[in-house]
Amino acid sequence: MKALIAVLRDPASARHFTPADWEALLGEGRRTRMLARVHHLLAQSVPDLPQPVGARDMLSGHAHYVAHMHVLVRNELRRIGAVAAQVDYPVILLKGAAYLAAQLPLAAGRGLSDIDVLVPRDALDDFERRLLAAGWEFDPSLSAYDDQYYRAWSHELPPMRHPDSSLELDVHHNLIQVTSRSALEAAPLIARAQPVAGTPFHVLAAPDRVLHSALHLLMSDELRGGIRDLYDIYALCRLAAAEDAGFWDDLAAHGRALQLLRPLYYVLAAARDLFALEVPESVWSTVREARPAYPVDRVMSALVRWHLAPRIDQPWRTVVAEQLLYLRSHWVRMPPGMLLRHLAHQSLVALRRPQGV
Structure with missing residues (x-):
């Protein structure tokens, strides 16, 4: 995910891309459904950027589709x-x-x-x-x-x-x-x-859009929204902070009132790590208070990064992250008894489904 994240952080970084970088960008953008977003960022920030013909056509095609x-x-x-x-x-x-x-x-x-x-x-x-x-x-x-x-x-x-x-x-x-x-x-x-x-x-309201995006990302199966949802959070924060000086304090206060500081902690930590999102230190200190115990924090942070920014040379990390995050998403959404009944029902339905359906 290196090429895609580089462009999302700084579209001008594409000026230094090699043919291999362009190929990686197209593959990563296609998997994450972000090629149209990449097209927009490049057109807006570096309109004079020379692009390989294949890359230009693919980016343009996805932009027209969106x-x-x-x-x-x-x-x-x-x-x-x-x-x-x-x-x-x-x-x-x-x-x-x-x-x-x-x-x-x-x-x-x-x-x-x-x-x-x-x-x-x-x-x-x-x-x-x-x-x-x-x-x-x-x-x-x-x-x-x-x-x-x-x-x-x-x-x-x-x-x-x-x-x-x-x-x-x-x-x-x-x-x-x-x-x-x-x-x-x-x-x-x-x-x-x-x-x-x-x-x-x-x-x-702007802070609540961020909180909803954080919930959607952290409570869906396998962080289903992936890097696209995290980029939404990054962009929402930057836009709201530019328009309202009280945005960050409101976000922390409303996150605390709704008991949503922990999902907010996870997504802001990831956005700081991957996109260099600037969070005021006073707000970050408040949000960090909701982090889990150190071992859980380290494991969860690793799983989130492995899933959002997978490495091609270590595919096992993506598989492990997806499986554990899938189990976590069900664990936080249902009490144990209900979860066992639900998974048993889903497994039975899958077994009864005809092959190839």
Whole structure:
């Protein structure tokens, strides 16, 4: 991941790339779904950069694809907006859709394949009924077990899709699974949400976008969002700090109030390490108070780095990190008894599935 991280930290570093570096950049960018972001950074920061023809074409192709996806997302937001305009509670866009609707700089070149929204828990049934009446549907192959899993244990409804759209809609009532070891009260986040001018939507406040991205990265299977999510956190922090002198103190204070300092510690440590993110020392001291015991801290820090910045010459580290982080993600999301039942059910389903399906 050396070439990709170099460009994300300093796009001008590509001026010194060898053919092997360009090849590594394309491979790393493709695996992490960040080629369109790389294209945008290079075009913005070093527009006169000479690029190998193959690299230029691949970067441009991915940029055009992401731009097309942005058009599809905007069209779908207009459709969802017609429903959101009918209600008296906030409909909050999350992650990529939020960046796009709020016209944040980090939306440029950022791919997305679904739309996530958050509504208050007591409004969930009403919003679901309105979406169903407007044509959204659940996957007809959804099993009774999976439907129960979403509705009783998860933080969101089962995925929905409109017949006229290829995009999935995920409707959340919380940011983390309700069975998680670290319960999260979403009401303060919803109360701080800010309206998006000219739309019926809201977005999370800047510090809360960072906290949500940290949760999404640390609590998903195998740090599924990977380096892309970490770069989002880095870019969100830099943008918010430039626009609001009180951002860092607010981030630490709200992270403490919501008991989210530990995931914040992990992601800020990784962003400092990989992207040289500058965190004020007073804030970093506050966040570091939430780090786990030294042995756990060292192991977790190593796993995060092995996964986010794998080394080609040591593939075993990536395999070990993925497996342990996968187990951790389930461990923090469910009590032991529920986890064992869930894994047993998933294993049984996998055994019954026909080969090749």
